Amino acid sequence: MCAGGSAAQVDLSQLPLHAIVEAPQQGRVKDVDRTIVAVSENGIYDAVNHLNRLRHAGDGDPQATLDVYVRRLEALRRAGLVERVPEGKWRIPADLIQRTQQHDARKTTARVIELRSHLAIEQQVRAIGATWLDRKLVTDAGVARQGFGAQVCDAMQSRVDFLCEQGLAERRGHRVVLARNLLxxxxxxxxxxxxxxxxxxxxxxxxxxxxxxxxxxxxxxxxxxxxxxxxxxxxxxxxxxxxxxxxxxxxxxxxxxxxxxxxxxxxxxxxxxxxxx
Known part of the structure; x- marks a missing residue:
């Protein structure tokens, strides 16, 4: 199960029961990397320009979406794959996709499991705080409706009910409108x-x-x-x-x-x- 949020190498024996983890897929190009390349101009990624694009596209929480890209760029900067320049910009190499694939493949060899939430999904439903379920709602990521995916879908619906109680979401027919800057x-x-x-x-x-x-x-x-x-x-x-x-x-x-x-x-x-x- 994939989700947004900070990744961290974990020792499974140290995790609480029912914590949510992800096993990264080897060889897969990340959508976040594709988008970084797509919105860059003349080899420069501009966070302000990207934020404006997200707003014009009607993104439900543009700042939270942008933060996903900024976190990724900061991780790539620390790995020496991109360069941060002043005013919220990064210098992007022409072959970034190939470089990130090689980088992620090396990381996956050493880091097999990434922690996504220390809370079980049922504990997240009525929690005060930005949960893994909220990140799934904000990114509108698809979830398989089988096995654990079915539990996640049910929990997401219950989480929406809670957010509605808190004035942070609204059901409009079959649509759910989340509060701006929900996370x-x-x-x-x-x-x-x-x-x-x-x-x-x-x-x-x-x-x-x-x-x-x-x-x-x-x-x-x-x-x-x-x-x-x-x-x-x-x-x-x-x-x-x-x-x-x-x-x-x-x-x-x-x-x-x-x-x-x-x-x-x-x-x-x-x-x-x-x-x-």
């Missing part, structure tokens, strides 16, 4: 609750991050939420919750900076301008 809205609701809980525990002020705002502080620990794993950045007076990435785990107890845009994040070492990680 970000769900994530922010969960973060507000988690921030309040940590504030009560620590006595420090929770500082939610606005889109594009920079967070600075000591990376103290990470917490697992419905919306994913988040790093606690503490500046001594207040703290922020920032989307966690595996690359920062080696930086525990160090001073880091992060900028969050939508559901994507760029991490840097140091207080402001440092090498991106």
């Amino acid at each position: 970000v809205t769900l994530r922010d609701r969960e973060l507000a609750a988690a921030g309040k809980s940590l504030r009560d525990q620590t006595g420090k002020t929770y500082r939610p991050l606005l889109d594009g705002q920079q967070a600075n502080g000591i990376y103290q620990r990470s917490i697992q939420l419905v919306s994913g794993r988040f790093a606690v950045l503490d500046d001594g007076v207040s703290f922020s919750l920032v989307p966690w990435r595996p690359v920062i785990e080696q930086r525990l107890a160090q001073h880091l900076s992060a900028v969050v845009r939508g559901v994507s994040v760029t991490w840097s070492v140091g207080r402001q301008r440092g090498p991106s990680i």
Whole structure:
């Protein structure tokens, strides 16, 4: 079963029962890579231009859709396959498709299983937070109506009912209209609750991050939420919750900076301008 979201190598023995994982398919060109090449002009992918295209195409959650591409580009940048240039742009090689196929084939040899959600699908139905089911709804990805796919289809319908109760979706006949920026809205609701809980525990002020705002502080620990794993950045007076990435785990107890845009994040070492990680 394929889905959006952050991929991470996992040890199956460490996963909770009924967690959702994916076994990547070898040799398959990813749709995200095809689109990156298709919307690039003169070898440059421009995130702002792509966002405008998504809006004009009537995408239900254009920012969340764009974040999928940005995460992929950041992964390819770290692998040395694309180059990030200023103002939300990336330099794309002419043979990107061939390079990504070779790169993904090498990764698949070493990383067979990717975690998609630590929650079972029945736990996601009424959860406050951006779930795997929500990502399936936003991307409108097809699901086989057999076996586990049938369970997913039923759970997605129940999730829509819950979103309607929350004012985040509306049924119009056979159509479902999701609230704009659904994933970000769900994530922010969960973060507000988690921030309040940590504030009560620590006595420090929770500082939610606005889109594009920079967070600075000591990376103290990470917490697992419905919306994913988040790093606690503490500046001594207040703290922020920032989307966690595996690359920062080696930086525990160090001073880091992060900028969050939508559901994507760029991490840097140091207080402001440092090498991106």
